[in-house]
Amino acid sequence: MKKIFFLSLVFLFFPAQVFAETDILQKVREAQKMLEPYEMKFETALVKTPIISKKTKKIIGYRMSGPIVTAKPVILAAWDRDEDKFYPIELMVAHPVQCSVYSFKIVTLGFRVEHVEGCVIGRLVFNVWMGEKKLLVLAGKHFRLPPELSKTKDLNLLEGRTQIGIYTSYSDDLYSKELVNEGYKFLSGEIKKAFGDLRSKQIVSRSQPGKLLADAFPEDYLLNLAINEQMDHSKFYGDSKRTAEEILITDAYNLENAFMWAVSSANAKGRFQFTNNGSRGKPGTYDTVVLAYEEADLIDDFEAGTQDLQNMIKIALCLLDMELAKFPPDVHELYRMEYRKAAIYPSACYNGGCGTGLGLYRWIQKTKYDITIDNFNPSAQAFTYITYKSRYVKSRKTGKIIRTKTAVKVVNMETPVYLKKQMYLWGFIDELKQDLEGGN
Structure with missing residues (x-):
């Protein structure tokens, strides 16, 4: 397995009431440090493909290929504030990730883990319990895959492009x-x-x-x-x-x-x-x-x-x-x-392109709309403009490839x-x- 390079991110995750009880930043640093030495490895499997006889149409053997990636790890640092103790909790998340059904298994026994929201690094929120006691997740360690590789199962490709982040996503308990x-x-x-x-x-x-x-x-x-x-x-x-x-x-x-x-x-x-x-x-x-x-x-x-x-x-x-x-x-x-x-x-222009920006300018000039800070609410017409899309077609007369333009109405x-x-x-x-x- 190739060595995956590490890039640490720092996020925190804790309820608001903790701020008055302890130096939470110090605890987060401890959680980060605790997670640093933990290794992260993809879970893999070999693919077993049946070999079908052309003559009998029956299975005459199997061809093994792979390995392919079937799951990626998450390691959470959960803190028991009563005992002032951290617990590393490893999860294996099914790969490719399905945001609609975030599927994972708990590798570290003795804990109950709930996926609250999110499916990508920086957005994921988990709740953790040890028995009846809820622990606070102060840091997590995740694989970050480039978006263009989020669906691939190729182990070599993923190992070469994967980064690791130590982080926490925002939740309402974080407010201060x-x-x-x-x-x-x-x-x-x-x-x-x-x-x-x-x-x-x-x-x-x-x-x-x-x-x-x-x-x-x-x-x-x-x-x-x-x-x-x-x-x-x-x-x-x-x-x-x-x-x-x-x-x-x-x-x-x-x-x-x-x-x-x-x-x-x-x-x-x-x-x-x-x-x-x-x-x-x-x-x-x-x-x-x-x-x-x-x-x-x-x-x-x-x-x-x-x-x-x-x-x-x-x-x-x-x-x-x-x-x-x-x-x-x-x-x-x-x-x-x-x-x-x-x-x-x-x-x-920055948000919607200058077709939008210049269209807004022309509409304001035409309607003499008064720009105000407190009540800026122009109509949809202000963000409607015409653009032209080009496509290349074969001319019926000459047989040559020519470019045609079609006007398209855009409502941003x-x-x-x-x-x-x-x-x-x-x-x-x-x-x-x-x-x-x-x-x-």
């Missing part, structure tokens, strides 16, 4: 106002650090000539974006504040590793959810930004770059700069006067929610700043 503030301070500090690096390299803004990139965008715009990209739409409608706070709590627990392995259904990756879906020789979004801002020394590799927080902050800022540059002078004037209102335009349903979250987060960020400045 103090940790919201800690997450805010950490994330703000990382953004300030990234801005400082870009400023030291004298990276020039494409959207605002004469300005350095780090001076062209306020740091709280990137803070807004960093929270927004990880906020669940449905949770936002249920409890906006709590949803935003969950993100910052996750930052407090995981620091630079928070959301580094986040992957959307559209294969958007990392903290700032970048895609890189190039076509017909054209580079994808990630590669386009890297090429456009060569002097920023962004990480070339998409996979590595989306797992690096500092790189993600810088490349997100560069993309916002590129998107803002596509708008006419009146948007730039609004940005200089009231950047929080004008930010809807580059953010709409995601970006309206995205911008509502952005507008909400301005006030949320201001409130956090006031709390910290007031010593609350």
Whole structure:
């Protein structure tokens, strides 16, 4: 078996009442350290394929192949706070993972384990009992498989591409106002650090000539974006504040590793959810930004770059700069006067593409819609635009391959929610700043 390289992630998992009883961060560090030496191995099996006689149509033997991967491990560090004792609990999760039916077996006897939610690293939550006593899961150790290999059973392929993370997903028991503030301070500090690096390299803004990139965008715009990209739409409608706070709590627990392995259904990756879906020789979004801002020394590799927080902050800022540059002078004037209102335009491009962003601009110009922070709710028409799809067909007259274009009406349903979250987060960020400045 090939040696699998280890990359540790730090998440925490504990009920809110524990905060007042003990130094939970110290306990989490102990849980992490306890898990580090535990080996992780795939469970495998040989495939037995019957050999059928062509003449008699009967089985005349069997052909063995493989091995193939049938399960992957999870090791939980469960803490008994009464006894101040940790218990390592190993599970084997059926592979490939079926999110609708998360199937696993408990390898370590003497415990009852309940799968609460999630099916990927960073989202999984478990409850653990020893007899009638509920234990607290403070850390877990998981295999992380690249999304494109999540269904394969090829052992050699998986061993060569698998990473390991020590982590905990957020749950309601994790809530702490103090940790919201800690997450805010950490994330703000990382953004300030990234801005400082870009400023030291004298990276020039494409959207605002004469300005350095780090001076062209306020740091709280990137803070807004960093929270927004990880906020669940449905949770936002249920409890906006709590949803935003969950993100910052996750930052407090995981620091630079928070959301580094986040992957959307559209294969958007990392903290700032970048895609890189190039076509017909054209580079994808990630590669386009890297090429456009060569002097920023962004990480070339998409996979590595989306797992690096500092790189993600810088490349997100560069993309916002590129998107803002596509708008006419009146948007730039609004940005200089009231950047929080004008930010809807580059953010709409960032989230839904500039067909969405420019369509929103034209609709606002046409209807003279008043952009407000507290009640931003344009109609669906604002996010409706026409795009053209090309396809290649054989000409009936000449027999040659020709390109045809078809107009397609697009109604973007995601970006309206995205911008509502952005507008909400301005006030949320201001409130956090006031709390910290007031010593609350």
